[in-house]
Amino acid sequence: MRLLVTGGAGFIGSEFVRSLLLSPRTGDVRITVLDKLTYAGVAANLDPVAGHPRYSFVHGDICDADLVDQVMPGHDAVVHFAAESHVDRSISGGRPFVTTNVMGTQVLLEMAKKHRAGRFVHVSTDEVYGSIPSGSWTEETPLSPNSPYAATKAGSDLLALAHHRTHGLDVVVTRCSNNYGPYQFPEKMIPLFVTNLLDGGKVPLYGDGRNVREWLHVSDHCRGVELALRRGRAGSVYHIGGGTELTNAELTGLLLAATGSTWGSVERVPDRKGHDLRYSLDCDRAATELGYAPRVRFEQGLAETVAWYRDNRSWWEPLKRGTARPAGPPAPRAPDTRLPAAAPPGAR
Template sequence: MRILVTGGAGFIGSRYVRGVLGGEYPGAADAQVTVLDAFTYAGRPENLDPYRGDPRLRVIHGRVEDPEAVDRAMRGQDAVVHFAAESHVDRSIADGAAFVRTNVQGTQTLAEAAHRHGVGVFVHVSTDETYGSLATGSADEDHPLRPNSPYAASKAASDLVALACHRTHGLDVRVTRCTNNYGPYQFPEKIVPLFVTRLLEGRSVPLYGDGLNIRDWLHVDDHCRGVQLVLEHGRAGEVYNIGGGTGLTNLALTERLLGLFGAGPERIEYVEDRKGHDRRYALDWSKIRDELGYRPRWDLAEGLAATTRWYAENRSWWEPLRSAPADTVGAS
């Protein structure tokens, strides 16, 4: 199998690539991987270092909205796993145009190229934020899309673009929507790596508003396993929610991280809330559980402890990133 992985040098994409090449997914045991990545601030070449020089890995530097780069990467592929996206809500509030270019135009460019080249399966990786904030209950795959941030709106649009290519052209498109990811190699602008790295430096952590916004947490390993299940066994034209099974407030998450450092609430700095900050996300992911046998393997407490250890042991990876303009509040 030949798999094109867009955004394959980013946090989630690189974890997926390492999983494929590391033999973690039996259905991709013979896979050759082409990574298409723009290598912006969050796409790090070193995320692929374990397989640098591996003949099964080909890396192309290019943007998903660039038809020439996409056409070059798409030739001969059997499947596409489309992770590439602008994904930080704060950045989308500051510059929504970049999110439309990458997330919407990029998906359109990729889907049309996949159809043109006769690619077998196109997995489009999306987010629970497309459903918007839920006061009660949980969103299944048929829940209306009600995005509130420019980021979420661009992802909802990209989902529809991909699914339209299935309905119009017959491309086998499968969409996944996941909850909040965490784990090693996550750029320190999101809440878990931002707070962990600040605590490692002896600093306070900036928490939006009252800290009572609710999110469900999913270890990146579990997310990538879910994506692979959809690639191998999902159905064309279907959407699959991928959840972690642990919903809690940002304040409760912060308290867990503080506890790993033996720190207390005095290290919390409450800051002005984000514009339009969604109060609560909640996914019903029974479909992927019942149809494909998905279960998250990581317990949140164990996952946060392991993630904290990784950042403590890999300061050389994240300390140079402090010079990037991303040391901001990291809620999602």
């Protein structure tokens, strides 16, 4: 199987690429990564597979129709991770999110149809549903996004499913809960808090900290995406959740304990605009049809993640300074790579 993986230099996409190419169970899977290498696309994330005989890299933008037209032929499936994903950035300025998440997805769908690519796995988010006070969303729950980021992901979900219904494209959509793990860009809550605390700095906690998120280790997410690629029904949506719900305040307490810090390191900041209170996914369909269940216990995964950031300063320190990049192939300079001095805890 030859896969075109968009956004393969990002946090989740690179985990997917590494997990397939470095595992003997995946056989003769060949992967082409298409990535623009924006601020969160880190070339060094793919260093472990650099030189692999079944891996190739194309530096480019999914919005570039001519480039995608050249790259798409010969691939058996597309796994589409590429997206602008940081909620706070989307609130500050939504245009890049519309361009990449909606227009870029449309370009990929058009070219997948033109070149008769097989399966198109569109990787999305639980944020398209908005907020749920109790219970869990099913795949039939109406979409009700509240942030510009979530709205653009909802739009791209609908475009992908429309291409299945109108053009017969073999589309599968996955929607995940909040990811964590190694190689996550340090603007998201867990790596931001861990790296700040390791440096003896402060961490910003939104509002009263009661917002609830469901946490999913990135390796479990990528295994779920692979299951959807291999076993999913065309035209279906699958939830990939982690099963561990925590308030932001509870998670903050765990991160303080893991880094030997105290609540004196926490600064309360004004709540995010349109901040969703709670996310929760019903994953019965993925369990029944795909055989999916999370394997990484949150306590173990969080401890290993904190240890990874403690041991890999050479990866994250240049990213937080915005003055250099981790070791790896050179990447183009992208706008606004610096994190704000007190970046908010954007959990996606």
